[in-house]
Amino acid sequence: MTSPRSVFRDEAILLQEYLPHQIPHREAQLKKLELYFQGVAQNASKASQTVMITGPVGSGKTMIAKKLLLESLPKKATLYGNLVKAVHVNCRIDRTLQAIMVKALKSLGQNYPTRGYSFEELLTALVEELRSNRTHLIIAFDEVDSLVLSDPSSLYTITRLREMAPGSQVLSSLLISKTTDYLKKVDLSTLSSLQWNEIQLESYPSEQLADILASRAEAFSDGALDDDVIQLAADIAGTYGDARYALDLVWRAGKLADDSESPRVLSEHIRSAKASLPPQLRKEELSYLTTHQKVLLMAISALLKKGDSTYVTIGEVEKSYSALCEGKGMTAYRHTQVWSDVNELARKGIIEAQLSGKGMRGRTTMIGLSLVSAKELMGELEKGMVADVRA
Ligand SMILES: Nc1ncnc2c1ncn2[C@@H]1O[C@H](COP(=O)(O)OP(=O)(O)O)[C@@H](O)[C@H]1O
Numbered sequence: 001m002t003s004p005r006s007v008f009r010d011e012a013i014l015l016q017e018y019l020p021h022q023i024p025h026r027e028a029q030l031k032k033l034e035l036y037f038q039g040v041a042q043n044a045s046k047a048s049q050t051v052m053i054t055g056p057v058g059s060g061k062t063m064i065a066k067k068l069l070l071e072s073l074p075k076k077a078t079l080y081g082n083l084v085k086a087v088h089v090n091c092r093i094d095r096t097l098q099a100i101m102v103k104a105l106k107s108l109g110q111n112y113p114t115r116g117y118s119f120e121e122l123l124t125a126l127v128e129e130l131r132s133n134r135t136h137l138i139i140a141f142d143e144v145d146s147l148v149l150s151d152p153s154s155l156y157t158i159t160r161l162r163e164m165a166p167g168s169q170v171l172s173s174l175l176i177s178k179t180t181d182y183l184k185k186v187d188l189s190t191l192s193s194l195q196w197n198e199i200q201l202e203s204y205p206s207e208q209l210a211d212i213l214a215s216r217a218e219a220f221s222d223g224a225l226d227d228d229v230i231q232l233a234a235d236i237a238g239t240y241g242d243a244r245y246a247l248d249l250v251w252r253a254g255k256l257a258d259d260s261e262s263p264r265v266l267s268e269h270i271r272s273a274k275a276s277l278p279p280q281l282r283k284e285e286l287s288y289l290t291t292h293q294k295v296l297l298m299a300i301s302a303l304l305k306k307g308d309s310t311y312v313t314i315g316e317v318e319k320s321y322s323a324l325c326e327g328k329g330m331t332a333y334r335h336t337q338v339w340s341d342v343n344e345l346a347r348k349g350i351i352e353a354q355l356s357g358k359g360m361r362g363r364t365t366m367i368g369l370s371l372v373s374a375k376e377l378m379g380e381l382e383k384g385m386v387a388d389v390r391a
């Protein structure tokens, strides 16, 4: 993938989805999280746990959740002869409890359609599946605040999941959100029935961001990323305390270095990267996208809106994107470029791209929207596109 002259050795190490081996300044928090689930690992059919992880954007919430769920917990459970599995859902993408149940079932190899079954039916199927396989499933409800805000009773349901399988425990949950503000909207009886443990993550100061960047420096070729450049990126990102922003900054700076055929990332690349990369998605961020990326986003949001679905396949997106290009008198990009634009949009957090399970379609990339509704995005893009044509 990477050209021989690149400053990158393996840029995938800088991707948002990459699960790092080293997690500087989060070891203690992961330990604490593991301890909360110790009982489940040891005694999976008797114990159930609800843990909340809160912290600002880029403070490592999703990362420590995945370290627990994908690495340490299943392993530890095996040592005790137990089967513990986990499914991670982003509630901005899977917006209803039904959709989440469908995803949980799918993680166990059970394919259910997104429509046609009630939440209760799906939950019953899930519990039966878990019991018959003697499996304990942890559901990580990431960005759970968006689910609870749109459906306040969902929190009550989540807290009652453990009561679903009388006699044995098969479900635990991890609730991940920026703050606990959404709890203010929840009625008192639900709140008082909640017995959870909370892990609070703080935003990272610059010195910690520097350690994090250094721990991911293997993404770069030897000597391509100097300490003073890391320091500059950490200082800039320190304003936000956001590790994702810090990593994006050095990734983008690396791209700029490659563009200018520089063998090293220079401070100037970091500064230019800063100018082109807003820390979180704001509406203005759409104006930074290339025309092709905007058309691609139009295609994605139109498909999602039309099908009222959470995900569309990359094949569908490409087809619709080509048709849109034709309509606008533009030459559509070929597959590789479309692919790289999809990655770019995912990196910015505007879309979510993930591999489908081994369903009917075989494995393909599924694309959803992570931050805004399809309708809202289309409205914004349409405004922008009109401006583009005029310009
Ligand atoms: N302590 C850390 N060490 C290494 N990488 C980290 C650390 N904290 C966060 N990251 C990385 O920063 C990015 C953002 O972290 P993430 O867990 O997605 O943040 P959050 O979910 O809190 O918004 C991810 O790529 C993650 O791997």
Ligand SMILES: [Mg+2]
Residues within 6 Å of the ligand: 061, 062, 063, 142
């Ligand atoms: Mg997250």
